[in-house]
Structures are given as C-alpha cells and as structure tokens.
Amino acid sequence: MPSSLSSSSSSVESLHVQIDSGVNAAKLEAANRYVRWNLLFLSIIFTFLLFPIWMPLVPYVNQVTNLVIVIIIALFQLIWLIATVCAIRRTLAINTAHKLRTSKAQDVEASDTTPSPTRHIVAMTLYKEPMTVLSTTLDSLAAQRDAPSRISVIIGMESRTPDKEAKRAEVYAKYDAKFLRVIVTFHPAGIAGEIPGKCSNMNYACREGLRILRSDPKYSYDKHEHIFTNCDCDAVFDPHYTTELESAYSQLSPADRHASIWQSTIIYQRDSMPFFVDITGVLRTFFFMGVLIPWNINPMSHYSLSVTLLEEGAFTHPAYQMEDIIALIRYTIMTRREVRIRPLNIVSINGPTSGSYWADEIREWALQVRRWTIGAGEVFHYFVVKTYRMPSVGLSVSWTVRFFIYYGLVLCASAIFSVFSPVVVQLVNMVAVEHERLFVSDSLFSAVCLVFLGTQYAVLLGVTVLVRWCLPVPGGESGGDGYNKGLRGVTRGLMHWVLMLPTILAYSFVELYSFFELAFRGKEVCKHNAANKSNLVLSS
Template structure:
C-alpha cells in the first residue's frame, strides 16, 4: 500500500525555500546575477571569432596572412576532432572488451559478485523528476532499475513531481501500486511552484526531491541510514540503465580511496534510441554519444543526462542550484566550487539509453529538436556566467583557466562556431579576395588555399565516418543494434553520415541564435522548457541486455 501523504515528501512552499542552496532563501541567489551577465563575454568571443575571415580579408597588410590564419584555425579544429576520435576509439574498445568478458567468462561474474559482497555496506539512491512526461516513459526507467542486482534490498528511488504535474495524485498512486515492493524505499515528492528565486525545471525539482528524500530516509528508523555508505544516481525519467549499472558502479567506486570517492562523478556512455527518428535527431544522438566518449569525459568538462556520485559529494555540493536550468552541465563546476576541490569525471564502461526528442509529425520533430538545442545552449551560457561569478572560489587559478578553456572550446567553438567557420570562412575569404585590390599572399596562394580547404572537408567527413561506425555498429547497446542492422540500417547510417555536416551547421545556427537570445533577454529566457516526450517510443527490448 502507498505510504501516507506525509511520507510522500510533499510539504508547504515555505519548507522548500527554507533550505535551498546552503540554507539561504532562493530569492537571494539572483542578487549577484541581476546586473552583469557574463554570458555576454561568451557570445562576444564567438561572434568576433566568426567575423575573423571578413575583417582580416579587408585590412591592408593583414590580408596577406589571411589564408595562413584560416588554415591554421581549421587545422586546430581538425586536431580537436582527431583527439576526440582517438579518445572515443579507446572508450569503445574498453566497453567492447568488458562486454566480451561479461558474456564469455563465468569467473568474471563470480569476481563481480565477490566485489559486490565486499561493498555490501553500499546502498543506492536514484532520483528522477517528472512533469508532463507520459507514465509509460517513467515505467521504462523504473523497469530497468528493477533489473539491478538486489534492487529490492539496496536501491531506493526518489521521484520528484511538480505540483503542477497533471493528475499527480493518480500518478503517485500508480507508481506506488506497481513499484512499492520492487525497491528498498520508494519516495514521491511534490515540488511547490512559485518559490521566490527559483526557475521551474529539473534543477529546482531535483533540489527539492533530494533534500526531502534524504530527510525521509534519515528519519526512517528501519532504514538505518547512518549504517551505510550511499551512492546517488541522478537521471532523467527516460533513462534505461544497463542491468549491471549498479554493480559496475559499486566495483569502480570501491576501487578508490575515500578522498577520491567523494571527489568523483561516474558517467556511463549514453546512446539515444527510439523506433524511428528523423535524420537530424538521429545524427544529433550519434554525435552526442561520440562527444561523450571523446570530449566530455576525457576533457573533464561536465556529466550529462544521468550520472552517479557519493551522497556526501551531493550534500557537500549543496545538491542542485534551483535558479539554473541545466543540473548536469553545471554539476561538475558547481561541486568543484562548493567543495573547493577538483572533481573528476570517471567513465563506466557500459551503455545506457536515453530517449531523444520526439514529435507528433515532422514539423513537430523539428520544433522539438531546435527547442532541445536551444535549451542546452542557454544552459551552457548560464553555466559560464555561474562559473565567472563564483570563480574566486575555485581551488586554483590554473584549474579555473583550464576548465574555462575546455568549456569554451567545446560549447563555444566545437559545437557553435567550428562548422560555420570551417565551411563559410574559406568561401568568404575567396569572395572578398575577388573584389578587393590584389595583394601578395604569404606562404599560401589562393589555389593552394582552396586545395587545403577541400582536404580539410574530406578529413572532417572521415572523422564523421569513424563516429558513425563507432556509435552505430561497434557499441554493444542494450537490446542490440537492430535499428542499424541489415541493408536498411546500413543504408540509413550512410545516408545520415552524408547529412552530418548540414545537421551540424543547422545545430550551430540554432546555438548562435540561442546565445543572442540569452544576451538580449537575459534571465527571462532561462527557463526549463523541456523537449516533449509524449510521442517517445524507445527501441523495443532496449531494457534488456
């Protein structure tokens, strides 16, 4: 039977505002952000960079080195792609190797069981949020958690619903009826709306759900909270976990000493699957998985979608910031700032599944896709602002410069500017050179410049091909890769490979527009307008391995 309402975690608005972000009123959190928006610096740097081919070609004497400079910059982008490709290949090999050992050697299972027994004092807390997503999506996630080893005795689940969630009481009752006996504890909270200083979305909902959920567990005498070490997993309600996720997490967690355990975030490799996807949704998913393996984890930039950490780090880092919208992008830098120690992202060599955006028709698919890209971009701009405001609290100046550089290179240059610059930069230079006075070219003639530009285009497609092969056909995805198998799957994959550059260009334009929108509208645009999941149907069998 469902627990009484008092244990559901719902409470008046006043209680939620009483302990937000280190115990301060959420309304105070905006005080330092109201007048200067540091994301303007982010946009200014991107815009100046994109205008580089124009002004260099028009300035006398400087235009002599324009060809060389453009080639060097595009060459650096290619170097970034090369490094990302090497990292992605290494991660893919590690995942494939683990998968082969798991399926071919019985002693590996015994070894894993022994590890689990050695860490039997570990309990898991998994938290997710729900607003307007259909219950079928949530049930797919919960079903994958039920498959975890000893879920009924070691895994507790917190589901944070919004007070404005349609039919929230009926949904709560349905969740309890189906899953109350499947987990050690099942807690549903209702996040109040209209808390001063908060923005509606996952960050504020998750912040409330975690605080309420942990308080309920600590007050539960039968749970014996202090007896155990707790590992927390933050996820979306459309996450499908590998059946060995918790076991693998415990294994990696137990390898570290206590200091490193509480200074680490674990990230599985996420792929995006559903029964049918437009090419731009499918390609975006492939590239995001590639960047998981090649950039976000090895460059230690930020976790994404669902990730795990110790509850101690979660609490030391003051949970999630209720005045921001992207709790995953902000997680690493926020915990680094709040704890004043460097936090590392550590990979889990297994695959998880997230549902991509979905729409009722093709036009709706485009709208939902652009909405998601816009939300990621505005979230990245807001995180950069947060970092600048709080940078004086970073453990060291070197770490501040290093992280800011990596963050800007990825979100500002690779995702937003590189495709536009690499395609249109050489074209603009050649067009301007045709109408301006002739001048000497230093080192690189116009004909050689054109040749090198085409070579870079070819190498870019070579990197796209490697990313396509790795994600579509090499990763051992739960439920198999039926979507990409057979003549139809291979043909679709190759056609989507050809469309990768146009998709990246469209992605870049949406990002650039979003940065301008954030600059013009400021905090008013920083709202968590989540992409729709109402038409989401994950690939059948995705929850099984």
C-alpha cells in the same frame, strides 16, 4: 555511510539551504540580471566568426588571411582527431568490459553471495512525461542486482504535474515491492528565486527524500555507504549498471570517492527518428566518449556520485536550468576541491527529442539545442562569478579553456567557420584591394579547404562506425533492437553520415542564435521548458 560522514550532513544541509533556497536564492538570481558573463562568451565567438570578413579588408593583415584561415581550420580538425582517439579508446574499454562481464556472468553469480553494504539512491523528476516512459526507466532499475534490498527511488513531481496523485498511486502500486524504498515528492510552485524545471525539482526531491530516509528507523541510514544517481525519467540502464558502479567506486580511496562523478556512455534511441535527431544523438554519444569525460568538462543526462559529495555540493541550484552541465563545476566550487568525471565502461540509453509530426520534430529538436546552449551560457556565468572559490587558478584557467573550446568552438563556431570562411574570403577578396598572399596562394587555399572537407567527412565516418556499430547496446549485441543492423540499418547509417555536416551546421546556427537570445533577453530566457516525451518510444 560511515557515521562520521552522516554526522556532518545536518550541518552541511543547514549551511547550503541558506544559500540555495527561498529569498537568498532570489538574491542570487537578481544579481547581474542583465550584465552577465555569457556576453563575453558570445563576444569571443562572434569576433572569431568575423575574421573572414574583416581580415581581407585590412592592409598588411590581408596578406596572411589565407594562412590564418587554414591554420584555424586545421586546429579544428586536430580537436576532432583528438576526440576521435579518445572515443576509440573508450569504445575498446567498453567492449572489453562487456565481453568480460558476459564470459564470467555465471561465475560471478555463483561466487558472489555476500550482500553488498552499499545502497543506491536513484532520483528522477517527472512533469508531463507519460507514465509509459517512466515505467521503462523503473523497469531497468528493477532489473539491477538486489534492487528490492539495496535501491531506493526518489521521483520528484511538480505540484502542477497533471494527475499527480493518480501517477503517485500508480508508481507505488507497481514498484513499491520492487525497491527498498519508493518516495514521491511534490515540488511546490512559486518559491522565490527558483525557476521551473529539473534543477529546482531535483533540489527539492533530493533534500526531502534524504530527510525521509534518515528519519526512517527501519532503513538504518547510518549503517550503509550510499551512492546517488541522478537521471532523467527516460533513461534505460544496463542491467549491470549498479554492479559496474560499485566496482569503480570501491577501487578508489574514500577521499577520491567523494571527489568523483561517474558517467556511463549514453546513446539516444527510439523506435523511429528523423535524420537530424538521429545524427544529433550519434554526435552526443561520440562527444561523451571523446570530449566530455576525458576532458573533464561536465556530466550529462544521468550520472552517479556519493551522497556525501551531493550534500557538500548543495544538491542542485534551483535558479539554474541545466543541472547536469552545472554539476561538475558547482561541486568543485562548493567543496573547493577538484572533482573528476570518471568513465563507467557501460552503455545506457536515453530518449532523444520527439514530436508528433515532421515540423514538430524540428521544433522539439531546435528547442532542445536552445536549452543546452542557454544552459551552457548560464553555467559559464555561474563559473566566472564563483571562480574565486575554485581550488586553484590553474584549474580555473584550464576548465575555462576546455569549456569554451567545446561549447563555444566545437559545437557553435567550428562548422560555420570551416564551411563558410573559404567562401566568404573569396567573395570579400573580389572587392578588397589587391595584395600579395604570404605562403598560401588563392589556388592553394581553395585546394587545401577542399582537402579539409574530405578529412572532416572521414572523421565523421569514423564517428558513425564507432557509435552505430561498435558499442554493446543494452538489449542485444551491438545494436539493441536492430535499428542499426542489417542492410536497412547500414544504408540508413551511411545516408545519415552524408547528412552529418548539414545537421552540424544547423545545430551550430541554432546555438549561435541562442547565445544572441541569451545576450539580449538575459535571465528571462533561462527557463527549463520540458521536452515533449508524449511520442517517445524507447528502443531497449
């Protein structure tokens, strides 16, 4: 990193440590403990979902009920269509880049002998996850180009992590020689204003890890440019991840480098998955390519940025639970400049939820959906409280609309509304006063809604094909371990396609319940209960 950037790091650190740690963080947590802005989020969603019930009962308004319902469902389908077009473009870009890397691999290895001045710092947290899961992640990092000379790994454990000393010793024994530096930190418990979870653990690990690297005279921190990658302990990186990241990083001006977050497309795999876990993973991958990246909403799971932006953005907020959902808007607010999510044309793997038996799988899946939803509600509250620090009013309004469309409408309301509103309207009409229909008669309404159901399944088939059979998965050509390959893989994929809409409905109802839980229980539910990874075996 250039010396001018390094010289400002201490002042940045001293400024933000006052904001996000200890007693001051406790003050932030206590503020608006019960009257929180996620109530507005829920109110809009709930009012919206009640349209089919109250509209047929209101004189004059009831004349346009069918028309309004049709228009709203059509708008939802338009959003899915736009997301599909974005996902197709990203899939083509990923495949083109993959073919280029494959065809020129030998030429690159033969010609690229100059050591890169860029160094990488990769941080992850560990609590109760088994060491086999962490080892898979570290092995994929060790396979990166020049890992022993350019990659430093920070592993943040909680002070309450079971067998933490033995795990630290195992990490050093296996991986100390495979990376430039390996640092293991223990996050103290009971710090005022912090909630247990990845955010507070990562916040501590990053601050402590950078302090150690800067104080190491042999490391020569100030002589190098540094890129930081935040990841989960169940990530599997493509062998070309750091190479692709450096290429994208070097193509930008210094100002743009420090206002960017790089996001790879992530797929979710393990050796065996129940249909609802598999389908949720497929949909999340689709939304990476179709919504989160192109709409510039938030990064997810693992992502990269300059250490300069990491420090100016005050690392991660220890009083919030979802550091990835909050990352983009937090860094935008803290730096007062627009931060962009930029795609990496590469695919990585993350582990989905896992359970010991069927009921446990359902429980873990629902808990994960609940975590994401409550985290989104908390981020919305954080944004509204801090919105006066956004670079512009236009950016504030734009991000609010994009965030609400995705988390409020697409993930929560759209499936419930699209499936149930036609049925509810017809049931309510049985007890409502007779009225004329404008433009859309009852028979036409029923026919149009059936057409919409068909077009929705057509879009979901496109989602299935894109994610399952068109992405070059690490570990093999377009399929990794063959989970989606062969007659069995194709049959499973098509069966799961049929079950997609019921799964989306279940997901939406869990989201709606979680928004209500957050509304009634407030900050009490904003805790990051770690997902169960004890039965996770990654496909790589």
